[in-house]
Amino acid sequence: MSSIQDEIKQLKEEKNAIILAHNYQPKEIQDIADFLGDSLELCIKASEIEDKDLVVFCGVDFMAETAYILNRDKKIVIPDINAECPMAHMLPEEELLKAKEEHPDAGVILYVNSIAEAKQHADTLCTSANAVKITESLPHDKILFGPDNNLGAHVSEKIDKEIIPTPKGGHCYVHKLFHVEDVELKREEYPNAIIICHPECNIDVQEACDEVLSTGGMLRFIAESDAEEFVIGTEIDMITRLDSEIPGKKLYPMLEGAICETMKLHTLEKVRDALKNEEPVITLPDEVADKSLKAVKHMLEASK
Numbered sequence: 572m573s574s575i576q577d578e579i580k581q582l583k584e585e586k587n588a589i590i591l592a593h594n595y596q597p598k599e600i601q602d603i604a605d606f607l608g609d610s611l612e613l614c615i616k617a618s619e620i621e622d623k624d625l626v627v628f629c630g631v632d633f634m635a636e637t638a639y640i641l642n643r644d645k646k647i648v649i650p651d652i653n654a655e656c657p658m659a660h661m662l663p664e665e666e667l668l669k670a671k672e673e674h675p676d677a678g679v680i681l682y683v684n685s686i687a688e689a690k691q692h693a694d695t696l697c698t699s700a701n702a703v704k705i706t707e708s709l710p711h712d713k714i715l716f717g718p719d720n721n722l723g724a725h726v727s728e729k730i731d732k733e734i735i736p737t738p739k740g741g742h743c744y745v746h747k748l749f750h751v752e753d754v755e756l757k758r759e760e761y762p763n764a765i766i767i768c769h770p771e772c773n774i775d776v777q778e779a780c781d782e783v784l785s786t787g788g789m790l791r792f793i794a795e796s797d798a799e800e801f802v803i804g805t806e807i808d809m810i811t812r813l814d815s816e817i818p819g820k821k822l823y824p825m826l827e828g829a830i831c832e833t834m835k836l837h838t839l840e841k842v843r844d845a846l847k848n849e850e851p852v853i854t855l856p857d858e859v860a861d862k863s864l865k866a867v868k869h870m871l872e873a874s875k
């Protein structure tokens with residue numbers, strides 16, 4: 572009997588499909604993915620897959636939606652339709668429109684972790700990898716930024732522009748789990764380690780760490796560093812990727828319990844079924860997809 576991995580491989584060929592996966596996917600999904608990356612790398616990859624008919628997106632809703640916005644002629648499927656990023660839903664369209672009215676002279680940058688209905692009203696988008704660069708790329712001195720308050724605070728510390736967080740703000744419940752005390756404890760436990768966290772962590776946690784990086788940034792930084800030990804302040808399966816790609820380093824999680832539950836909804840069985848049945852599909856109303864494409868394209872261009 573063939574293994575589920577063989578079934579997936581065969582279906583992928585039959586359907587001319589590609590499997591894209593985020594760095595927070597569990598090991599078994601990382602192992603069968605054709606491409607693994609952070610939000611920006613996945614977005615760039617999604618913009619370059621002209622030769623495929625079907626995309627299986629192992630990540631959360633906003634990532635798969637962005638792949639759809641860039642590939643209206645293809646089918647985008649997500650193995651488990653409930654894989655939502657709660658932060659992306661913290662900025663409803665009406666709230667952004669109201670904030671835009673209050674700050675008519677501000678440029679509008681939305682974190683890709685936002686719903687497409689909000690994205691369509693943004694001047695551009697950013698990810699944790701390019702937020703500073705994108706903010707610099709707009710001519711405005713004032714920037715309306717949402718939904719992640721912590722990423723906004725990170726940008727605000729790096730550049731000389733006024734960052735106005737969207738009114739109710741937003742956050743990642745996983746990165747909210749990290750506290751300064753966790754950083755201090757790890758520093759005591761591993762005095763030779765470089766402590767890295769994600770910019771979705773609270774600003775005091777970011778300030779207590781040695782480096783603040785996107786997940787793709789963590790991979791590059793550790794691969795290029797001469798240091799041997801690192802404390803990783805992000806979702807736990809980032810270490811799975813780091814361990815498999817950069818052997819020989821000692822990697823310690825800042826918190827074992829930092830788990831993005833919805834990222835773990837995808838399983839090998841659901842990937843196989845998504846390939847076989849070509850569902851659940853990700854789609855958006857044409858107008859929303861058309862309008863958001865402008866912001867996605869601006870981001871891709873400005874991050875070059």
Ligand code: 13P
Nearest residue numbers: 609610611698699785786
């Ligand atoms: P990265 O783009 O750094 O992978 O972050 C995505 C995300 O959702 C982090 O929680």
Ligand code: SF4
Nearest residue numbers: 631656657743745831
């Ligand atoms: Fe969303 Fe946080 Fe999960 Fe990233 S880790 S997908 S921001 S809930």
